[in-house]
Amino acid sequence: MLLAVENLHVSYGGIRALKGISFEVEEGKIVALIGANGAGKSTTLRTICGLVRAQSGRIEYKGTVVNKVPPYKIVGMGISMVPEGRRVFTRLTVLENLEMGAYSRGSSQEAKESLANVFKRFPRLQERKSQLAGTLSGGEQQMLAMGRALMSRPQLLLMDEPSMGLAPMLVEEIFSIIREINNSGTTILLVEQNAHMALSVAGSAYVLETGEIALSGPAAEMADNPEVRKCYLGE
Structure with missing residues (x-):
């Protein structure tokens, strides 16, 4: 397993952002994290890459625990992030x-x-x-x-809301590029509010709700799940 997150807890002040989430990212795959604003998706990525310190739990990358590794060393280990809002x-x-x-x-x-x-x-x-x-x-x-x-x-690319603020035609182009990047051998952990697009490219998916994983499974099954379709696919 390329990345394993186990029982991860993160708080900002008195606010519990992540409440013991666990998930895995297999090498060579695209894994999607979907959910509403404030669900904890961005916090998850920022904690994996070392920008936010976890209260407890375990982040294991290629068999090494990286919870307390500084961000610049995490990049050197093969994890890179495309931040929300682009931040160029x-x-x-x-x-x-x-x-x-x-x-x-x-x-x-x-x-x-x-x-x-x-x-x-x-x-x-x-x-x-x-x-x-x-x-x-x-x-x-x-x-x-x-x-x-x-x-x-990077061996693992973390992507935070790549479609945010883009016209539909550009969203299609960006997701086509995400597929190409993955096909060339890069593993991707994708955070995305556009659940339809995220589930169309991912192999597996996790639904985050207020800091907890509410649902998980193969992306195709998640796209057919009535609860996911109602809450995240606008049906």
Whole structure:
């Protein structure tokens, strides 16, 4: 198992954000976490990558407990995140943003290879490499955030709401790219409010409700589950 989360508890002040959640991510798969706003989805990702400290529980990556490992070391271990809201460096160029994602690479040659791979996957970023990131469209900024995360060549990519704020046509394009990234060998843990799109690409899924896992199973079964269809698929 690439990632195993066991009985994870996280609180912000007096608010219990995660109440003992457990789930697994198998290598080579896409696993979706779906749920309403405030369910704890983003907190889960931020805790896995070390930005939030768990109160208790266990996060195991490739057999190593990473609960107290600092974020920069977690990136070096092979976990990278595409944050909610894209969070690109607006005053830096597209190229400079991508280079920021390669800081953990061991050599400039590896960074060059990563950059070539990102430009191959995102031709628009190559066309705009000298452009300031703040002048890109929302879809292009999402591609830049994804490209920046891929610069470290992660084995596990955490994606937080990649479709947020995008037009339907761009959502289709972003999810097509997510499939391509997974087909090339990268495991993905996907947090997404667009449950329909998330379940269409994932192999398995977990439904989070107020810090607890309410449902879990194969994504196709979840898409047919009456409760999921009513609460998350708008039916």
